[in-house]
Amino acid sequence: MKNLTDDKKLFYFYTILVLLILSVAVFAPELAPYNPFDANMKESLTAPSTAHWFGTDKLGRDCLTRILYGTQTSLMMTIFLVALITVVGTLVGVLAGYFGGRMDMLLMRFADMMLAFPGIVLAIAIAGMMGGSVANTILALAVVSWTKYARLGRSLTLKIRECDYIAAAITCGTRPGQMLWTHIVPNILPTVVVTAAMDIGTMIMEIASLSFLGFGAQPPTPEWGLMLNEGRQVIQTAPWVMLFPGLAILVVVAVFNLWGDSLRDVMDSQRAN
């Protein structure tokens, strides 16, 4: 019993942190001291000071402002991406698991095929072919990431399908659509949601790495991976340009990972009870 409350406390704490980050994203325009695109070239690469807490970048733009706006870019991309792969992947998995047979074969062999490629390399290839942009990054990462949810959804569905209440529902004449919607999906949802929550941190990293490599967001978008790459060129003479976006990624990814973990702990102990 004690264990449960501890887990919950921690979960609330991380949730508050997550909400804080989300509110930074939402209120970036109010919080930011400058405009993220306003280049004041006369002040390029100035060191952190009271006027520019995190210094300025190569075009004299305020780094703090760009990092705040970057929260918006990164989180929006990530949330959209995670939502997309969760919905698509789970749907495919549930269909394959419930109907079995040929459909299962077809969908899962296709998923296996996608899994045969090294994820980030395939994403680079896709983004490279389609040209770098925010939309293409999401698409590229979605193409390589949905399979995990498909496998998860399938195996959970297979487990539930053997339950007596499903057999009962079938006997009562429940139609497949209704069956999926009222009996299968609600029962697998908790596990899927926990997996998705734990994936947010990874996805932030992957989006940032594609941008870092030049396949994601394009200048002048304030995006952490891209800022990191810009800072790399002046790492010895103006380290702050690279340091602060790096820290932003570190903090946000850590918070989301811890939050995902604690969400799982809460769910697990609730189920155990």
Next chain:
Amino acid sequence: MKKRKNILSMVLAVGLAMAFLTGCGGSIQKTADSTTLRVGVTNFADTLEPTENYFGWVVMRYGMGECLAKFDEKMNVQPWLAESWTISDDHMIWTFKIRDGVKFSNGDALTAEAVKASLERAFAKSKRAATFFKYNEIRAEGQSLIIKTEKPEPNMPGFLADPLFLIVDTAAEKDHNFAKEGPICTGPYVCKSFVKDKAVMIRNEYYWDGQVPYQLVEIPSIDDPNTRAMALQSGEIDMAVNIAAGDIGLFQNADKYHIDKISSLRTVLARINQNGVLGDPKVRAAFIAACDRKTYNEVLLKGTFIEGKAPVPPSMDYGFDQLKDPNSYNLERAKQLLAEAGWQDTDGDGILDKDGKPLSVDFVVYNSRAELPLYAEACQSDEKKIGIDVKIKAVDYNLIDKMGINGDYDLLISNITTANTGDPEIFLNWYWRTNKNGDNPQNGSGYSNPALDAKFAELSSEFDREKRRQLMIAIQQIIMDDGAAIFFGYPETNIVSSTAITGATMYPSDYYWVTSKIKPVR
């Protein structure tokens, strides 16, 4: 338990990061090796075939290939494999006296016959050769090479100093793959192995011009400017070609590094495609006038570039000071020009539009030269102030040439040498003379001005130095008045070398990097 694990792993991660950072801190200066020279460069060549693309430059830069003539520190043409040359009174026949006692790296003697075969090979394999000059006949008589041209060619020795015309032993081609194993030439070093990322050269035992100091020259291609600087700092390489503006400050310690920098013959320019929205002269003029080129060069590039204005840089005497830039920085004028051209912001998104189309242009850049993306992004930010949306497209260097020829751009920035033949005629001609059915492939922009073409025709057979100069000044003024391109700036180029070696010199022509003059300090 899990929590504790989490915290522990975070602490470990931070510790690892710290260890990694401190590990990078202390750079160890390796003692220079007296048998091996290591040179950090940017290589664009896929093969060592000198007639393919511009790969001849690499063959020459790496110390393999040599031409009949070369350019000195002041871009004067000097004898090299040719001892001397003369021109007939009717200006149609050039006679080159080939140096005696020169041998190819396989031991074969360099004869006028071999030179003839090599030049003919260049013409057979490269379309670009004919853009320099056209000949009726090349003949070898003893050690004399006689070239009869179609029309008078005032700058022939300069043309033959271009790396496209470096002399190879065509007789050796049948059992030696020039593209993969490197051509058989006369330079101090011979290719031992070559891949795009790294070339290894060994000493040419038959070299004609004195002792070759190194047994081995390793030339890694380090395309990222920052990585190149770090390789030099760590002692991984002995010299680096072109340290970026932002990093040059790291090498100020004269006890450890020698910086050889010169104002180059290069210009950073953006070609402007006239088939798109920038075909409207007013939009073009507005675009150029919105670029605050003074700030780009003096502040962003820390004065390592000179503010751009005209096609030919001020390092050459082609009227830089007297040329007038009609589109110097003026935001108000730029805005007015766009209004006159009918562009307005009707939907209030900050980007001008006309007939429902936003004023948006594609700006193509490549990243292996650090200044190019910087110019492009600075320009993008300035254009936004007058309501033009600039989309930057970063592509690989190898695509640039093709994109330029096909006109796949609105703007395409590149760093171009303006005088690869000793004077800027070819440069001006290539990029701005009218391209009729592909006879001037480098002008893929659709730009055409009959008055300019007439000047080019006049220039091509003018022998008088001063008249040539005046013609080229007039040509530049027409290009500037038409807003045919944006001239961003003129770079200084540099070779930074460790003080453990001596003789590493940057020449204005940018063709001679590895030479037999580079030696270890004893």
